[in-house]
Amino acid sequence: MEYIHLNYAATSAKKPRQSIDAMISYLNANNSLSPGRGGEASLSEGRLEIEARLSLCRLFNVKRPEEIIFTQNATTSLNMAINGLVRKGCHVITTSMEHNAVARPLELLRQKGIIELSIIPCNADGTLGPETIKDYIKENTRLMVMTHASNLTGAILDYEKASLIAKEHGLFFILDAAQSAGYCAIDFDNSAIDVLAFTGHKSLMGPTGTGGFIIKKEIADEMEPFITGGTGSISHLLTQPDFLPDKFESGTPNMLGIIGLKASVDFILDTGVDKIRKHEETLTRAFLSGLQDIPVKVYGPEDISIHAPVVSISSDKMDCSMLSSVLFEEYGIITRPGLHCSPLAHKTIGTYPEGTLRFSFGYFTTMEEIKFALKALSEILK
Numbered sequence: 401m402e403y404i405h406l407n408y409a410a411t412s413a414k415k416p417r418q419s420i421d422a423m424i425s426y427l428n429a430n431n432s433l434s435p436g437r438g439g440e441a442s443l444s445e446g447r448l449e450i451e452a453r454l455s456l457c458r459l460f461n462v463k464r465p466e467e468i469i470f471t472q473n474a475t476t477s478l479n480m481a482i483n484g485l486v487r488k489g490c491h492v493i494t495t496s497m498e499h500n501a502v503a504r505p506l507e508l509l510r511q512k513g514i515i516e517l518s519i520i521p522c523n524a525d526g527t528l529g530p531e532t533i534k535d536y537i538k539e540n541t542r543l544m545v546m547t548h549a550s551n552l553t554g555a556i557l558d559y560e561k562a563s564l565i566a567k568e569h570g571l572f573f574i575l576d577a578a579q580s581a582g583y584c585a586i587d588f589d590n591s592a593i594d595v596l597a598f599t600g601h602k603s604l605m606g607p608t609g610t611g612g613f614i615i616k617k618e619i620a621d622e623m624e625p626f627i628t629g630g631t632g633s634i635s636h637l638l639t640q641p642d643f644l645p646d647k648f649e650s651g652t653p654n655m656l657g658i659i660g661l662k663a664s665v666d667f668i669l670d671t672g673v674d675k676i677r678k679h680e681e682t683l684t685r686a687f688l689s690g691l692q693d694i695p696v697k698v699y700g701p702e703d704i705s706i707h708a709p710v711v712s713i714s715s716d717k718m719d720c721s722m723l724s725s726v727l728f729e730e731y732g733i734i735t736r737p738g739l740h741c742s743p744l745a746h747k748t749i750g751t752y753p754e755g756t757l758r759f760s761f762g763y764f765t766t767m768e769e770i771k772f773a774l775k776a777l778s779e780i781l782k
């Protein structure tokens with residue numbers, strides 16, 4: 401059976417052909433050395449890494465390529481940024497729609513007595529009224545961390561306003577763009593974002609094990625490295641380099657992944673973020689409209705312009721895990737039931753601890769697949 405992957409919020413099951421080809425030809429060349437660490441061949445690997453940074457610069461409008469830091473994923477990036485920016489006794493603000501990639505590092509720091517933490521309650525559809533942030537800012541508030549798009553309801557949060565409020569009050573601002581990078585156009589240089597965390601394998605359509613963060617140079621001076629080690633630069637010193645990107649890039653990079661990610665980002669640049677968003681928005685609108693005739697409860701914002709291609713539902717007729725199993729076993733449709741690593745968000749929308757069933761779409765999802773999923777749901781729940 402050919403499976404229908406409607407779980408793109410977890411990972412982009414399909415990758416652009418050029419991304420796969422780029423990785424295959426890198427492997428076939430069979431001469432990889434580690435960049436910056438070994439002779440002539442490493443020079444060309446170093447160049448490939450720079451080219452990948454340049455593609456990401458074009459996507460996010462970043463003028464200084466060294467501000468792009470490669471990591472394994474958004475989780476690593478968020479841990480590095482959060483731990484590097486907090487100081488003992490400071491206060492941090494986040495939202496109630498966060499993924500555990502944000503919530504757990506913050507909670508650990510709170511439990512260790514390093515930070516005070518405030519979690520701003522979002523609305524039941526997952527949106528945030530950014531003005532409420534002001535009510536939580538205190539004398540010792542140093543940092544605000546928030547998601548751009550919810551992996552549960554698809555709600556796109558107003559980071560523009562939130563980051564401006566953070567700046568007005570002298571806070572550092574970290575944006576978790578795991579669900580939005582590649583789907584929403586983000587102009588990093590002209591934004592008030594200090595650190596933008598992204599993952600390579602969701603809407604950027606790259607391989608797993610890739611990701612990174614973008615950091616404004618001025619902020620990098622304030623951020624301590626969380627991971628230290630070999631960088632292939634100033635090797636006579638036992639201290640970490642203080643320049644970018646080396647300050648935050650220790651150890652051998654995932655060159656294969658970075659090459660695949662670059663090709664995926666180039667595919668997005670060639671296609672256009674607007675075209676990608678339009679296609680996925682059309683699919684989401686059609687799916688939401690079809691759900692109106694099916695006995696399910698739908699979560700998330702009504703306004704499609706602030707709705708990422710992620711739809712959560714529940715049904716009185718069948719528990720979400722069972723529904724997911726039937727969709728898979730009888731129709732070959734892959735969805736994601738449960739808590740989606742986002743217990744705070746489920747509490748916000750009133751679906752904790754049961755969870756929801758999540759459908760999520762990508763650029764390679766077709767309207768036929770949407771219609772088939774709607775037909776399957778109505779047959780199962782009739």
Ligand SMILES: Cc1ncc(COP(=O)(O)O)c(C=O)c1O
Nearest residue numbers: 473474475499501551578579599
């Ligand atoms: C909103 C959000 N943040 C962070 C992450 C973590 O991404 P990764 O697992 O690629 O580190 C996810 C993954 O689902 C996510 O949805």
